[in-house]
Amino acid sequence: MEKGDCVQARQAPRDRIVSMACELFRQHGIRGIGVDAIAEAAETNKMTLYRHFGSKDDLVCEALRYTSEKAAAFWDQLEASHPNDPMAQLMGWVKARAQCLEDNKFGCDLANAAVELKEQGHPAHVVIENFKLAQRQRLEKLCRDAGVSEPELLSDTLSMLMEGAQVSKLATGSEGPSMRFKRACEAAIAAYRQPANTPPETVAP
Known part of the structure; x- marks a missing residue:
């Protein structure tokens, strides 16, 4: 066996x-x-x-909840790997998402379900929306804790890069635009990252 x-x-x-x-x-x-x-x-x-x-719909919802719970545990692992260092956690998020993108040939289970289950009122949509909202809030908090200049915009940018990279890989393979996901995320973070030891603004007399 x-x-x-x-x-x-x-x-x-x-x-x-x-x-x-x-x-x-x-x-x-x-x-x-x-x-x-x-x-x-x-x-x-x-x-x-x-x-x-x-029903099968009930099983679909439970399967998506199961996947959501496994994904949620990722945040605890991220904090444990980089305690009290939000910027390191943010860079760890990028590295982990890039690795997941490379390893997973099927894309995001919940995003795929949202595309496939197009009928209005399907109970799975609530599970998917709750999961995506929770992930967005966690990433936004991490960006804010990391001290970037526009945490909401950066977190949404990183989320869209991730979602887009997953679709791109499914459509064009790993040699398409998705291969630059990590570099694109790092560039976005650098664009919003506050310079270290920035002196306070002075008011002209």
Whole structure:
């Protein structure tokens, strides 16, 4: 038995279903995979799946929440890696996002879901919006703590660079504009970074 199979066997059925749903949605899209395939991959059956989740939409929402929770833990790791140094944390954010961009060939699960689930009123939109809002607020706070001149504008700039790089990589591959994501972020931070030991402004007599 492979190591991954051992881990899956130790998981409760509900956790296996969510974990496999995340992976299969990532690979095939939410519309491209059905509950039968998810249940089979989770080594259970459709009856068990529906006992834990009333509908496929409920499972989609739970899978997105699961992905959101994993992404949220990233901020704690960032603070632990650079304690009491917001600028180092900000540069760490850029480095980590660049590495994620390089490693992840499927893009952002939540952004992909937002594009795929276009129908108005789908319950997943609330999960996606809450996650994106929380990420934006954390990045804006980090920019403010780092002492940049326009934290809101910089955080939105970095967010748009990340979102755009993910789409660019999917569309044109890793040799397209996404390969300059890290340099673009560093240039944006440098543009808003306050010079060290800036003397206070003097008022002319």
